[in-house]
Amino acid sequence: MNCTNFRNSIFSWSENDFSAFSAAELEAHSKECADCSFLLEEFRKTMAIIEQEKRIEPNPFAETRLLQKLENYKEAENWWDFPVPKPFLRPIYLGLGITAAILLGVVMGFEEGGIYLNLTSKITNIESVRSELNVPDIMGEDIIEFSNQ
Amino acid sequence: MTDKELISGIINRDNVAIQHLVVNFHKKVIKTAYYFVHDMQDAEDLAQDVCIEILESAKHFKGMSSLNTWIYRITVNKSLNFIRKNKRKQLFSQIEAVFMNRDGSHAVERLEPSYIDTKFDDGERKVLLGKSINTLPENQRTAFILSKYDELPYKEIAEIMNVSLASVEQLLHRAKMNLQKKLIVHYAEYSTKKQ
Numbered sequence: 001m002n003c004t005n006f007r008n009s010i011f012s013w014s015e016n017d018f019s020a021f022s023a024a025e026l027e028a029h030s031k032e033c034a035d036c037s038f039l040l041e042e043f044r045k046t047m048a049i050i051e052q053e054k055r056i057e058p059n060p061f062a063e064t065r066l067l068q069k070l071e072n073y074k075e076a077e078n079w080w081d082f083p084v085p086k087p088f089l090r091p092i093y094l095g096l097g098i099t100a101a102i103l104l105g106v107v108m109g110f111e112e113g114g115i116y117l118n119l120t121s122k123i124t125n126i127e128s129v130r131s132e133l134n135v136p137d138i139m140g141e142d143i144i145e146f147s148n149q
Numbered sequence: 150m151t152d153k154e155l156i157s158g159i160i161n162r163d164n165v166a167i168q169h170l171v172v173n174f175h176k177k178v179i180k181t182a183y184y185f186v187h188d189m190q191d192a193e194d195l196a197q198d199v200c201i202e203i204l205e206s207a208k209h210f211k212g213m214s215s216l217n218t219w220i221y222r223i224t225v226n227k228s229l230n231f232i233r234k235n236k237r238k239q240l241f242s243q244i245e246a247v248f249m250n251r252d253g254s255h256a257v258e259r260l261e262p263s264y265i266d267t268k269f270d271d272g273e274r275k276v277l278l279g280k281s282i283n284t285l286p287e288n289q290r291t292a293f294i295l296s297k298y299d300e301l302p303y304k305e306i307a308e309i310m311n312v313s314l315a316s317v318e319q320l321l322h323r324a325k326m327n328l329q330k331k332l333i334v335h336y337a338e339y340s341t342k343k344q
Contacts, residue, residue, distance in 0.1 A: 007333055011325040042336055043329070046274045050297055053275075058179040062193050066171050069197045073204065074162055 001029045006036045010043045152216040159207040170203065174217075178224050184298040185228035185290075186235075187279045195231055199224050214308050221301075221309045225291055232283070269336075281331040289324035292317055 001021060006029045009021050018026075030037040085093050150158070150169050158166020178199050183192035202223050210219060269277070282290060288310065295306045296317075307317045 008326075008329070011329045039333060039336065042269060042274075043332060045269070045271075046278050046332060049271065049275050049278050052271070053184065054298060056180070056183065056189070058176055058183075058196075059189065059193065062179060062196070063171060063175050065193070066175050066197060066200060067168065070167055070171065070200055070204065073201055074167075077162070 001025050003029075003033060003036055006030070006033070007039065010040055013040070014044055014047055153212065155216060156207050156210050156212075159204060162204075167204075171200065174220055175200075178220065181221065181224045181294070181299055182228045182231075184294045185225070186231060187275075191231065195224070195227050198227050202227065218305060218308045221295070221299075221305075222311075225295070225309060229287055229291070277332060277335045281328055281335055284331060285324055285327055288312075289320050289327060292320040293324040293328070296321055 005021065006026060009026060012019065013023075013026055030040055150166070155166055155169060159170060175196055179189075179192045179196045182195040182199070183189055186192055186195065199220070203220065206223075210216075214222075282293065285293065291310060292306055295301045295309060296303070301309070303314055303317045303321075307314045310317065310320075312320075
């Protein structure tokens, strides 16, 4: 047995699997080679860390924290109670939404137009009042005078 | 409470069912996540993510596998995603370290050193083991952790990983061989640093 064979069998050996080499062969080499013997010892100690890690217990408050987190999640879910439409209904909902937006735009457009018409009617009223009171249109006269010159 | 009752309770957001889920599964989930990430705080955060995922996906659970297997699968996936994200972060910090002119160099690997003068303590062994397991390919790492740490039978590991029984055996064999090699290299690296 050489060092390479020994190092390739360390894991199997630590699990009591001697299918590749016999225990006697491995032991004989570990007595001859200090480095391999050290590696075997370290490997066993490192594998024992797995056993230590298995014994680790979570924080006793982890359960309470987890329950609180799920409670918060549930509350956040309840905040949005509007039913989500099924996938095949989504295009219909989308179409309805777009139609509603267009209609709203048209109505608002008409209202804006109404305001404009009101303003123009107010302007014609001012014109008629001015002509009744015989108020001169100074700007208009200036322009006429300027054009006559 | 049977798996079916528990799942329908979770779907209906029944407090008793949710409590049952947390009481019965939280330790298992936290411990499995811990075996992957080696940090208890991260493992607890992952357990919260796992429980929320269970609440969100309960309606998609078809009962093809046991609830236990399904929860394990979610835990493994969440833990692997967490490690992937962390690796990306580490990569960015390493790049940053290079640009900031910090010492980002690694010890030169010495494959045939003399180890005998080096004494490791359990803390160092834990670091070496964690490092070696984390560098295994994902499927080998998953099979190894579920077998060695969680002590699950091969059949259940196969169900969690969605592979055949023979594949699990093969993955475990490769994982052990790789781990053996990696540990020897790490012992060498570490003893070089210490000397």
